[in-house]
Amino acid sequence: MTVESGAAVPRRNSRRGTAFRDAGPPVALVVIFSVFAVLSPQFRSIDNVQNIVDAAAVLAVVTCGITFVLMMGSIDLSAAGVMGASALTVSLLVANNRNDNDFGLVGIAAAVVLGCAFGCLSGLALVLLKVPSFMATLGVSAIGLGVATLMFAGVQPNISDAMLKSWAIERFLGLSYLTWIAAACILLGWLVQRYTRLGRYAFAIGGAEEVLTLSGVKVKPYKVAVFTLAGAFYGLGGVMVTSQLGAGLVQAGNGYDFSAITAAVVGGTLLTGGRGGILHSAVGVVLVMVLTNGLVQVGVSPYWQGGVEGLIVVAAVAAAVIPQRRRNQVVK
Amino acid sequence: MSVPAEREPTTSAPVPALEVRGLVKHYPGVKALDGVDLVVRQHEVLGLAGENGAGKSTLLKALVGLVTPDAGEIYVRGEAVKLRSVVDAANHGIGMVFQEQSLVPNLTAAENILLGSEGAAVRRGVYRWDVMRRLAQEQLDKIGSKIDPLARTDTLSFADRQMVEIAKVLRIEQRSQHPPVIILDEPTSVLESKEIETLFAQIRRLREFASVVFVSHRLDEVLDVCDRVTVLRSGQSVGEVATAGAVPRELHRMMIGSTGSDDHYHENAAGPVEAEQPRLSIRGLSGSSFRDIDLDVAAGEIVAIVGVHGSGREDVCRALFGIEPTTAGEIRMDGKKISLPNTRAACAAGIGYVPAERKTEGMVGPMSVAENMTLTKQKARCAGPFVAPKKQAGLVDRWIDRLSIRTPSRDTPIQRLSGGNQQKVVLARWLIGGDIRLLLLDHPTRGLDIGARSEVYRLMRELAANGVATVLLADSLEEAIGMADRILVMNDGRVVTEVACPNGGKPSPLDLVKEMV
Amino acid sequence: SEQAAGDGDPAAAGACKPADVKLVGQVRNESNPYEASWLAGGDAFAKSVGLTQQRLTYGGDSTKQQEQISQILAGDTKCLVMNVLPNGDSDTAPIVKGADKAGAFLVTQWNKPADLNPADYKTWISHITYNGVESGKQIGDALAKSIGGSGGIIALQGVLDTAAAKDRFAGLQASLKENSGVQLLDQQTANFSRAEALTVTKTLLTKHGDKVKGIWAANDDMALGALEALQQAGRAGKVAVVGIDAVPDAVTAVQSGAMTATVSSDGTWQGGIGLAIGFCVATGKLEVKDIAADNRAFFAEQFLITKDNAADFAQPKTNPSDFDCANVFKRVAGPLK
Amino acid sequence: MSTPVAMQPVAEPATGRNGPRPAKRLTGFMPLIALVALVAALTVADPDFLTPRSLTAVARTAAPLIVLAAGATLIVLCGGIDLSIAALASLSTVLLALWLPNLGGMATPVVIAVAAAIGAVQGLAHVLLRIPSFIVTLGGMSILSAVALVVSGAGTVRVVDDSPVKWLELYVGGYVPMSAAMALLVVALIAAVVKATPLHSWISATGYSESAARLAGTPVDLVKIGAFCVSGACAGFAAVMLVSRQFSGGPTMADNLLLPAVAAIVVGGTAITGGHGSLWRSLAGALVVTLLRVGLPIVGVPSAYEQILYGVIIVVAVALTLDWSKVSIIK
Ligand SMILES: Nc1ncnc2c1ncn2[C@@H]1O[C@H](COP(=O)(O)OP(=O)(O)OP(=O)(O)O)[C@@H](O)[C@H]1O
Numbered sequence A: 001m002t003v004e005s006g007a008a009v010p011r012r013n014s015r016r017g018t019a020f021r022d023a024g025p026p027v028a029l030v031v032i033f034s035v036f037a038v039l040s041p042q043f044r045s046i047d048n049v050q051n052i053v054d055a056a057a058v059l060a061v062v063t064c065g066i067t068f069v070l071m072m073g074s075i076d077l078s079a080a081g082v083m084g085a086s087a088l089t090v091s092l093l094v095a096n097n098r099n100d101n102d103f104g105l106v107g108i109a110a111a112v113v114l115g116c117a118f119g120c121l122s123g124l125a126l127v128l129l130k131v132p133s134f135m136a137t138l139g140v141s142a143i144g145l146g147v148a149t150l151m152f153a154g155v156q157p158n159i160s161d162a163m164l165k166s167w168a169i170e171r172f173l174g175l176s177y178l179t180w181i182a183a184a185c186i187l188l189g190w191l192v193q194r195y196t197r198l199g200r201y202a203f204a205i206g207g208a209e210e211v212l213t214l215s216g217v218k219v220k221p222y223k224v225a226v227f228t229l230a231g232a233f234y235g236l237g238g239v240m241v242t243s244q245l246g247a248g249l250v251q252a253g254n255g256y257d258f259s260a261i262t263a264a265v266v267g268g269t270l271l272t273g274g275r276g277g278i279l280h281s282a283v284g285v286v287l288v289m290v291l292t293n294g295l296v297q298v299g300v301s302p303y304w305q306g307g308v309e310g311l312i313v314v315a316a317v318a319a320a321v322i323p324q325r326r327r328n329q330v331v332k
Numbered sequence B: 001m002s003v004p005a006e007r008e009p010t011t012s013a014p015v016p017a018l019e020v021r022g023l024v025k026h027y028p029g030v031k032a033l034d035g036v037d038l039v040v041r042q043h044e045v046l047g048l049a050g051e052n053g054a055g056k057s058t059l060l061k062a063l064v065g066l067v068t069p070d071a072g073e074i075y076v077r078g079e080a081v082k083l084r085s086v087v088d089a090a091n092h093g094i095g096m097v098f099q100e101q102s103l104v105p106n107l108t109a110a111e112n113i114l115l116g117s118e119g120a121a122v123r124r125g126v127y128r129w130d131v132m133r134r135l136a137q138e139q140l141d142k143i144g145s146k147i148d149p150l151a152r153t154d155t156l157s158f159a160d161r162q163m164v165e166i167a168k169v170l171r172i173e174q175r176s177q178h179p180p181v182i183i184l185d186e187p188t189s190v191l192e193s194k195e196i197e198t199l200f201a202q203i204r205r206l207r208e209f210a211s212v213v214f215v216s217h218r219l220d221e222v223l224d225v226c227d228r229v230t231v232l233r234s235g236q237s238v239g240e241v242a243t244a245g246a247v248p249r250e251l252h253r254m255m256i257g258s259t260g261s262d263d264h265y266h267e268n269a270a271g272p273v274e275a276e277q278p279r280l281s282i283r284g285l286s287g288s289s290f291r292d293i294d295l296d297v298a299a300g301e302i303v304a305i306v307g308v309h310g311s312g313r314e315d316v317c318r319a320l321f322g323i324e325p326t327t328a329g330e331i332r333m334d335g336k337k338i339s340l341p342n343t344r345a346a347c348a349a350g351i352g353y354v355p356a357e358r359k360t361e362g363m364v365g366p367m368s369v370a371e372n373m374t375l376t377k378q379k380a381r382c383a384g385p386f387v388a389p390k391k392q393a394g395l396v397d398r399w400i401d402r403l404s405i406r407t408p409s410r411d412t413p414i415q416r417l418s419g420g421n422q423q424k425v426v427l428a429r430w431l432i433g434g435d436i437r438l439l440l441l442d443h444p445t446r447g448l449d450i451g452a453r454s455e456v457y458r459l460m461r462e463l464a465a466n467g468v469a470t471v472l473l474a475d476s477l478e479e480a481i482g483m484a485d486r487i488l489v490m491n492d493g494r495v496v497t498e499v500a501c502p503n504g505g506k507p508s509p510l511d512l513v514k515e516m517v
Numbered sequence C: 001s002e003q004a005a006g007d008g009d010p011a012a013a014g015a016c017k018p019a020d021v022k023l024v025g026q027v028r029n030e031s032n033p034y035e036a037s038w039l040a041g042g043d044a045f046a047k048s049v050g051l052t053q054q055r056l057t058y059g060g061d062s063t064k065q066q067e068q069i070s071q072i073l074a075g076d077t078k079c080l081v082m083n084v085l086p087n088g089d090s091d092t093a094p095i096v097k098g099a100d101k102a103g104a105f106l107v108t109q110w111n112k113p114a115d116l117n118p119a120d121y122k123t124w125i126s127h128i129t130y131n132g133v134e135s136g137k138q139i140g141d142a143l144a145k146s147i148g149g150s151g152g153i154i155a156l157q158g159v160l161d162t163a164a165a166k167d168r169f170a171g172l173q174a175s176l177k178e179n180s181g182v183q184l185l186d187q188q189t190a191n192f193s194r195a196e197a198l199t200v201t202k203t204l205l206t207k208h209g210d211k212v213k214g215i216w217a218a219n220d221d222m223a224l225g226a227l228e229a230l231q232q233a234g235r236a237g238k239v240a241v242v243g244i245d246a247v248p249d250a251v252t253a254v255q256s257g258a259m260t261a262t263v264s265s266d267g268t269w270q271g272g273i274g275l276a277i278g279f280c281v282a283t284g285k286l287e288v289k290d291i292a293a294d295n296r297a298f299f300a301e302q303f304l305i306t307k308d309n310a311a312d313f314a315q316p317k318t319n320p321s322d323f324d325c326a327n328v329f330k331r332v333a334g335p336l337k
Numbered sequence D: 001m002s003t004p005v006a007m008q009p010v011a012e013p014a015t016g017r018n019g020p021r022p023a024k025r026l027t028g029f030m031p032l033i034a035l036v037a038l039v040a041a042l043t044v045a046d047p048d049f050l051t052p053r054s055l056t057a058v059a060r061t062a063a064p065l066i067v068l069a070a071g072a073t074l075i076v077l078c079g080g081i082d083l084s085i086a087a088l089a090s091l092s093t094v095l096l097a098l099w100l101p102n103l104g105g106m107a108t109p110v111v112i113a114v115a116a117a118i119g120a121v122q123g124l125a126h127v128l129l130r131i132p133s134f135i136v137t138l139g140g141m142s143i144l145s146a147v148a149l150v151v152s153g154a155g156t157v158r159v160v161d162d163s164p165v166k167w168l169e170l171y172v173g174g175y176v177p178m179s180a181a182m183a184l185l186v187v188a189l190i191a192a193v194v195k196a197t198p199l200h201s202w203i204s205a206t207g208y209s210e211s212a213a214r215l216a217g218t219p220v221d222l223v224k225i226g227a228f229c230v231s232g233a234c235a236g237f238a239a240v241m242l243v244s245r246q247f248s249g250g251p252t253m254a255d256n257l258l259l260p261a262v263a264a265i266v267v268g269g270t271a272i273t274g275g276h277g278s279l280w281r282s283l284a285g286a287l288v289v290t291l292l293r294v295g296l297p298i299v300g301v302p303s304a305y306e307q308i309l310y311g312v313i314i315v316v317a318v319a320l321t322l323d324w325s326k327v328s329i330i331k
């Protein structure tokens, strides 16, 4: 009777296409790494590779959080504020020079919980007040910085907690504890993404939110939960920065918001949601760190470093999208 | 055969699975439902017929809790209920496959099937993929589908996705001990004939343990698969037809209140085509999914291209509109060679395109009817570089009138219109300029009711009479045969044969099917 | 018409009752120890004269600073005294011009383009800064001494487009000229930030390895970041670190020997002194025309802090008498050149 | 062509123009209401705030932000985002300061043209390379910053003779700052052009549904490039305002205006997903954001609480101004 359903045919969506599409960022990573390795002997030294991986730890944890949000098609700019607040919290709760607290792990947990609370706040603003996440998280970031400044109260809290300090210093198999923590976060994130309802629904919300509603899934709690989870990662990120710097800084999270988004996108996560994931983001993080480190190692002028990095990021993303270019593709 | 709209005495019959009394739903400017009554008996397939905008989808959405009626009652197995959400409805054993496909493209089929009712597949928020696979397989087995439950949904064909939707809706059995009521809103409009056969087999099987509500604009289908048909008109139920022995024409009469002609395709209106020079002429056109296409379309001629899924005919169309890149070949309009790097170039060459996916590609939902209609042709509504509001309003109103587009006003967002009326706006977009030379119509009648279809066909005839060349990707072989002067059959990216299709010498569908596969 | 807002009335100078004076202190933010101590110093002074200081912070955002200033100047400016830390050199001119037009008393600190001079204005009483070239050189010399006069060092620069960063680096270069055995292996910016200093130092440590004997940082925050990096690289104590600002943590570090040297700039004093000078002029205890030319723009005293004298700087050494109108120029170390 | 088969009469005459209902009209005024509410709140906190001089200062202060936000609004309406506006404005201040001595009065149009060209290049990269605007402009932001740093020699460029840009510091009729009047003019001009021409429907269509717009033959790519170009020009003009205010150009001078500008757009009620919104909304949004930036500290809110209040107020403001009936899904 009828013949066919024209546009309904999925366009070039074969599994091979999927694999090809995902291959872009890792290939870019290998290429960029090789170029730097050829240009600079110091760059390819074991020490430096360790250094890169160590330096990636905090960004990796923050990116883990942001990835879930991006997967939903939302955006999160609250990392800076949340990290500042959690950095101050943890540095005032573990052994420090400002007060007599010495709560150790409990203090760290409290900082992470605070991160959760901020994330939850973003999520609630999104689902209850219907404020786009861009703005909700920007607002929460300002609140976080304000809270951090209140706690800072003019005197830098320096930590003396042996365990927290050791995270940045002690090594296991050549990598600092912080790096292992980041690796654990990536693993955890991956498990959540693959094996939990929260992760899969986050992915689905990015794919087709209205369908979830039609299927009787209440998406709002999941959105709040995803932002809360992201907040937890930022909270942990704040703790890690504190461990690295030995002090609680209001500015602990400066710049991590945009770096994390860049890393996630470079890794192949779409800002429109529904594609990518933790492993993609991990590749993106390493790529960004390799770039930052490599440019210093090959001696690019400090004036130009930011510019060259921006150029390469754009080029890498452009190269990655070439295989998927279509004339009527929507690019926002 | 047909009985008045009064409700039958319910005392003798077993209690109906679902009953609706006096349902009312207002939208700004429209009374979508105006006191509808509906009875769905147990183990029957009830057809729902009505023009575009008659209120079918609204009624059905009210039955699954997506639309809150302003007045009226819904009874499930004799019990009055308030349905607040899809879950509510599912708990009462009512589930729906929506008019627009509603699957999450980036999840696996299994996840889509179990979405919202994962049951044992998710324990304390943790997925158990093996269980999920098994449960989904069970659902797919019920309808005899062979797809891999762990395939990503966007890698499946449209028909397979439809199967996934049906498998998904059948999950409501798990929620309610009673026989479920399954609602299918225009499930066939995007399916191929073979797939439709499978679907009908499913529907007949469903009847064994469920009640089914079935909506389609193809009245022969409705009569074929349903036991009984309720007809809606302007938000009211105007009658009921037992399908045994009924003919589409009668149904049609009830839908629109008058009799349409039997000449669906206005074949007698087809004019002669004199072709000294073809309007469109392509030679050796190749692209990623088609090769070596030669095609001539004369002014005033309607050429249909038929083929199965993946035959590449749609990409040919899109290439002609500058969306699909080509690798070789040349395109001439009225003898002049043109290149089509983008849609602008195509528009400038006098080519218009009506895409199949109306919702995402055909219209801009939140924008008004007027804006949607005038998006393309600026000259018609502008004075110099500026939009002339009076001119635009007059123009739009004229076309709203001419095509009988049902809309509260020209400023209503197009997404509030029913599908058929949306399609008319999209078509009008190409006509208002008065300078269209070639129309590429990709399933222009998909989702349109008989009346609207008939109007579209008449419109195509008129355009042809005025010298517009048309390439048609038809919704059905009958449509292709009825409308076209010539039919090209495509298979696997190539034109395999060309069949002349003049008035009075039409080929039979079987002749074409042979070539297609 | 040229101007509506702001009606300058310098004739009113000296006519203010102490209680009518409005004190405003403006710094970048309250979230670092140095500027927090500045605001605290301002508060302390205001309290000593029975007033309160309006604290303004602009988050290191030049435009926001200008916006706040023009808003303040759009209010009542008759007895307004402002002690301002301009975000960068370029921000001083509009602040000065605005204040001049509105007749508000202004003391600026740290940043000022060379060709803009308080002497040319009626209500811009003074500009106070520290000699960056000198401090950069002092710590450079201290660093050279502590690594025994020879070896490689790396430099962490501040925000590249600030005068402080440039002067201090110029000081380092002057020091390098004198200490020919010291070799500058690399220089990178860490934007005055502790966190950035940490990563940059780590990278530079792997790049140059054991050749790095010393780290010169343009402020203490970066020096402290570098210390952490050394600790994480397992090289704590083996590399000398110097900084500038004498923030409490750095002084402690110098005391404990972790850091080699820093240079004092006394935030508490800076926060008080600007208001004090303005207050004295506003209330007539000091006449602008009586202020010596050298005191209209001057370098304030600064001290190199090493292990020997660190204990003296562990506590803030500002005392109320510093802010007596007779003493406000006691810490002038020399005119701005 | 003849009229097709007669159908059921429509519920209402098809030609009837329904005026917007009161509730709908109210959402249109929400940004203005938020603005007035904020002024009222600040006045309550400090009665001195509500003086003509003080309000004039706010208007003058807001001018560069208004211009920046106006340009970027076009891109947001098209469904993209421009993160480079602030860096581009910074670079433009440097260029203007460098060129003023040689070009004099011509420096202003030249800098605006250069900024427009840079914007267009980013638009081209976005359209041709199919990279999301977020990424293109994020990259653009770092590249432009680097260029500004190098061109300026990493320092402030003083403008000794600022007479060619001094006119922006004048007051119209004695009270209205020229820069604010110019900002208003820019908004009015762009808004009028967009409204009076097919651009309005092209931009909305691109923002709501790019693929549908393209298939309707709308020049989507040109519209986008044009939006980037105008956004660049606006950044250039904002730079002129900044130079006239600061008497200098600096490689990071405007950098901190990025988030306020985006906030202004969103607070105005323009949907960040594209399609729905207007320049007038951004004008109100920019005033709200400016009031928050300068008003809170001036009326004596301490720094830490200022940030917290800022965060809370912008979120609430967006909750008030966004017209949800136009935005189906809020991401
Ligand atoms: N056997 C399985 N065990 C666990 N998870 C599975 C299994 N099969 C599918 N999944 C889940 O379903 C998702 C989709 O699977 P598929 O392999 O088709 O997609 P993909 O190639 O990973 O997609 P993308 O490239 O978007 O990440 C996977 O990401 C995975 O989380």
Ligand SMILES: Nc1ncnc2c1ncn2[C@@H]1O[C@H](COP(=O)(O)OP(=O)(O)OP(=O)(O)O)[C@@H](O)[C@H]1O
Residues within 6 Å of the ligand: B027, B028, B030, B031, B032, B050, B051, B052, B053, B054, B055, B056, B057, B058, B059, B099, B416, B417, B418, B419, B420, B421, B447, B449
């Ligand atoms: N969300 C809505 N807002 C306003 N009006 C609506 C809305 N949904 C439907 N309508 C209107 O209600 C009427 C009934 O629409 P409905 O979708 O139920 O028609 P239908 O019978 O399903 O048509 P079709 O066969 O074209 O699908 C139409 O006039 C339509 O414009």
Ligand SMILES: [Mg+2]
Residues within 6 Å of the ligand: A022
């Ligand atoms: Mg994969």
Ligand SMILES: [Mg+2]
Residues within 6 Å of the ligand: B056, B057, B058, B099, B185, B419
């Ligand atoms: Mg319908």
